[in-house]
């Protein structure tokens with residue numbers, strides 16, 4: 001067996017003898033790198049976040065934040081990881097000269113109290129710091145470390161906190177956008193920092209204001225910064241990996257043919273892509289599949305191609321990669337991505353994984369059903385294309401045969417021009433849907449000429465709301481039609497009661513979603529009344 005090595009903070013470290021199911025976090029901590037913490041072990045808190053060097057096109061690298069608690073350490077054979085220790089360290093309480101700019105801003109602005117969450121925040125923040133598209137100047141923030149200041153002038157945009165040394169910090173955040181009429185004004189700093197890059201990081205004690213101030217005060221990386229220089233070279237290639245410990249094995253096949261051969265021989269092998277579902281199973285349900293088969297870096301599953309007829313998205317591209325590559329080209333997906341988990345999760349999660357679980361509450365299926373998508377399935381016997389509407393056959397059951405994988409998602413062109421994705425959940429971000437509704441419609445000359453509605457969370461499988469579609473198709477796009485169709489929509493599926501929502505609530509939300517779609521896409525006179 002070839003040596004398995006991961007470059008951690010610039011040094012090659014060998015994985016030798018560790019159990020196959022060891023996650024990246026546990027392995028890093030076993031090396032003494034205890035900055036990254038375990039808060040939840042299920043991708044919810046971000047205390048475990050680290051940076052991984054991912055290819056960004058052919059010849060560039062992108063520092064990408066991931067939850068280390070979910071993927072197996074072996075998935076990083078030949079890869080480069082940076083932990084909070086690799087960014088910078090302060091030897092002694094007052095030594096700050098070796099801190100990374102992100103660490104320094106967090107310290108200066110009181111962004112850390114107990115510190116449990118801090119290394120995770122630092123890594124997510126560093127990924128955003130190095131994001132090549134981020135441009136802008138830092139907030140015009142002024143730090144006054146004068147002890148004895150009362151710390152506030154009472155105005156919005158001033159915040160007080162304590163430095164580690166006990167002095168009071170006064171941070172003027174004058175350049176933070178003040179226009180609250182724009183809901184997104186507060187979500188990107190004047191330095192281009194997307195605050196949603198931290199949406200997967202939770203802090204229980206500091207409060208988010210000083211953390212946001214630190215983020216918005218960041219400048220641009222210096223040209224001699226080695227992590228910035230790393231961006232200009234190709235990212236680490238995937239390495240074929242074979243490893244066994246005890247009874248268990250880990251394989252990363254080099255090619256799709258190798259993968260399908262192995263799967264034909266070991267049909268019960270657990271396919272692992274981003275591990276954002278599999279990792280939770282391993283950590284919380286203690287499943288121990290005897291064979292893990294990594295597909296996340298497989299080139300054949302990582303293409304995004306366009307033909308005149310369709311867009312084809314490789315099953316192993318991460319949602320963040322697809323989001324970047326499409327850049328709004330498919331509007332219903334552009335609405336889906338920000339509502340799908342957090343940036344940390346989207347940096348690992350794939351469409352293949354979301355569809356591979358067969359879950360009735362995955363967020364991708366409603367959107368893809370509304371788009372009329374189909375799946376390219378591959379096995380040693382060849383490829384076949386299956387309409388997504390026919391893919392799900394029962395609760396977590398699909399037409400996928402043993403030995404078969406999802407190779408790609410195919411979205412037909414042309415796209416319906418009027419679309420929406422509504423996720424009804426207890427929290428706006430980073431929550432599981434109670435109900436998800438995606439709508440793609442063509443409204444021409446006041447008539448609904450075509451409409452597709454995909455729904456999740458109301459049946460054992462994601463479904464098309466076919467009766468509602470029939471109640472709308474070919475009819476005038478009017479309040480009367482939509483009211484009648486909303487009644488039909490409320491009766492779609494067989495929603496159940498659970499801890500997330502009652503069946504009555506789910507049914508009510510279906511009808512509401514259609515009404516909302518009408519209000520958002522109706523003639524202006526109706527809009528005025530409705531709003």
Ligand SMILES: Cc1cc2nc3c(=O)[nH]c(=O)nc-3n(C[C@H](O)[C@H](O)[C@H](O)COP(=O)(O)OP(=O)(O)OC[C@H]3O[C@@H](n4cnc5c(N)ncnc54)[C@H](O)[C@@H]3O)c2cc1C
Pocket residue numbers: 042043044270271272273274275276277278279280295315316339340341342345348349350351352353354355356357361362363364404405406407430431432433
């Ligand atoms: C904190 C947190 C928040 C989440 N939020 C959301 C959310 O908002 N919406 C949502 O829908 N989901 C959410 N999820 C679930 C998860 O992120 C998604 O289902 C994700 O798309 C899974 O992708 P993955 O690549 O990580 O899959 P993995 O975990 O690697 O695999 C999942 C399953 O799919 C199979 N699989 C993977 N790739 C393939 C393939 N190419 N062919 C066949 N089978 C395959 C695997 O064998 C496994 O059974 C969340 C998860 C966590 C931990």
Ligand code: FES
Pocket residue numbers: 037038039040041042043044045046047048049067068069070
């Ligand atoms: S430990 Fe909470 S996200 Fe990993």
Ligand code: FES
Pocket residue numbers: 111112113114115116117118202203204205206
């Ligand atoms: S500083 Fe204590 S949890 Fe964030």
